[in-house]
Amino acid sequence: MSVPVLVLALSAACCLGFGFVLQQDAAQRAPLSDFLRPRLLLDLMKVPEWMAGLGLVVAGMALGAVALGQGELSLVEPLLATNLLFALTLSRHRTRQALGRQGWAGLALLAGGVTAFVVAGRPTGGTALTDPLRHWLIIGGMVGLALLLTACAKRWRLTWAPMLLAGAAGLLYGVQDALTRVSGQRFEAGGLAEVLTGWQPYAVLALGVTGLVLVQSAFETAPLRMSLPALTAAQPLAGIICGVGFLGDRLRTDTGALTWEACGLAAIVGGIVLLGMHPAMPRGSLDGAPTRNVHLG
Numbered sequence: 001m002s003v004p005v006l007v008l009a010l011s012a013a014c015c016l017g018f019g020f021v022l023q024q025d026a027a028q029r030a031p032l033s034d035f036l037r038p039r040l041l042l043d044l045m046k047v048p049e050w051m052a053g054l055g056l057v058v059a060g061m062a063l064g065a066v067a068l069g070q071g072e073l074s075l076v077e078p079l080l081a082t083n084l085l086f087a088l089t090l091s092r093h094r095t096r097q098a099l100g101r102q103g104w105a106g107l108a109l110l111a112g113g114v115t116a117f118v119v120a121g122r123p124t125g126g127t128a129l130t131d132p133l134r135h136w137l138i139i140g141g142m143v144g145l146a147l148l149l150t151a152c153a154k155r156w157r158l159t160w161a162p163m164l165l166a167g168a169a170g171l172l173y174g175v176q177d178a179l180t181r182v183s184g185q186r187f188e189a190g191g192l193a194e195v196l197t198g199w200q201p202y203a204v205l206a207l208g209v210t211g212l213v214l215v216q217s218a219f220e221t222a223p224l225r226m227s228l229p230a231l232t233a234a235q236p237l238a239g240i241i242c243g244v245g246f247l248g249d250r251l252r253t254d255t256g257a258l259t260w261e262a263c264g265l266a267a268i269v270g271g272i273v274l275l276g277m278h279p280a281m282p283r284g285s286l287d288g289a290p291t292r293n294v295h296l297g
Contacts, residue, residue, distance in 0.1 A: 004070060005075065006079065008063050008067035008070070009064065009067040009075075009079035010082065011060075011063050012059075012064035012067060013079060013080050013081070013082045013083040013086060014060070015056045016060035016061075016064075016080070016083040017082075017086025017090065018053075018056050018087070018090050019055070019057035019059075020057070020083070020087050020219075020228060021087050021090045021224065022050065023054065023219060024219040024224045024228075025049055026044055026047040026053065027040075027050065028223075030043055032220070034220070040213060040216050040217060041212065044216060064076065064180075065180045067079075068177060069181065072123040073239050073240065073242065073243030074244060074251060076239075077177065077235065077239035077240055077243070078114045078268060079114065080177075080236060080239075081110070081235070081268055084110065084232045084272055087281070088275050088278060091224075095280050097278075097280035099278075100278075100279075102277075102279075103274075103280070105271075105274055106271045106272075106273075106275035106278065109267045109268070109270045109271030109274060110271030111271070112264075113265065113266070113268035113270070113271055115264070116261075116263060117261050117264030117265055117268065118264075120252065120260030120261050122252050125249060125250075131246075138246055139175055139178075142175045142242070145168075146172050147168075149164045150165065150168050161217075161218070161221055161222070162219075162222035162226040162227040163226055163227060163229075165214045165217050165227070166227035166231035166234070167230040167234045169211040169212075169215045170233065170234025170237075171234050171235075172210060172214070173207070173208075173231075173235045174241070176203075176204050176208055176211065177239045178242035178243060178247060179201075179203050180204055181247060182198075183201050183204060215231060218231070225277050228281070229273050229275070233268070233269045233273075
């Protein structure tokens with residue numbers, strides 16, 4: 001494993017985790033009339049805490065993009081999933097809540113799962129597949145599933161919406177990471193002109209803005225513990241599928257390796273759920289925090 005890629009990915013995860021906590025603190029006070037509307041972002045831009053969180057998230061995405069340019073998507077994505085550890089660290093500092101058995105178990109599962117997947121799979125880069133049908137089937141499948149989850153969230157707004165919206169955003173972010181890597185490869189091949197003549201950077205921007213609206217709507221409607229686990233679990237899974245599906249990433253496929261890879265992914269998801277539901281994670285207005293403001297700013 002490349003040490004620079006490891007440092008970049010973990011630094012990105014740190015920025016993302018801290019940024020998500022700050023953003024949720026502000027978003028849970030946003031007016032519910034902004035749910036799933038771009039106006040939500042305009043209102044939140046008036047809140048300094050949310051802007052600080054946005055700055056950290058943007059920094060995390062930038063560091064993640066650099067990591068993706070130097071390492072395989074199937075390696076970087078599991079490392080980015082550790083953002084939940086950093087989110088819990090900041091939340092624990094604010095709440096003075098001890099980790100306890102649940103926290104340590106989640107920490108062990110997430111760290112062990114990432115290690116098991118990376119060691120067993122030994123992700124390596126390869127030549128991106130040129131089959132356009134396979135390319136669009138995978139991207140279309142991810143985006144289509146995200147749209148389906150969003151539609152279901154509108155129907156079950158008061159119950160499952162936060163989890164569904166966060167999962168949808170995670171899928172879009174996974175595709176965004178894959179297209180970010182493609183854009184990086186195009187830049188290396190032909191410079192900025194090569195990048196700007198392709199559709200990928202514009203899709204990256206559209207996916208980023210759409211994902212941001214979905215995430216903030218999820219943060220707005222429920223505590224962080226109900227949304228961040230789904231976001232953190234969906235993004236690496238989508239990214240790995242894209243990496244192996246059309247970017248040419250290769251994982252070991254013998255029986256033993258596949259078993260450990262599956263166990264590693266299952267442990268990552270299990271650890272994410274345990275950490276996301278930890279009492280130290282912000283509870284938001286639904287669990288006794290101050291009442292929601294009608295207007296921000």
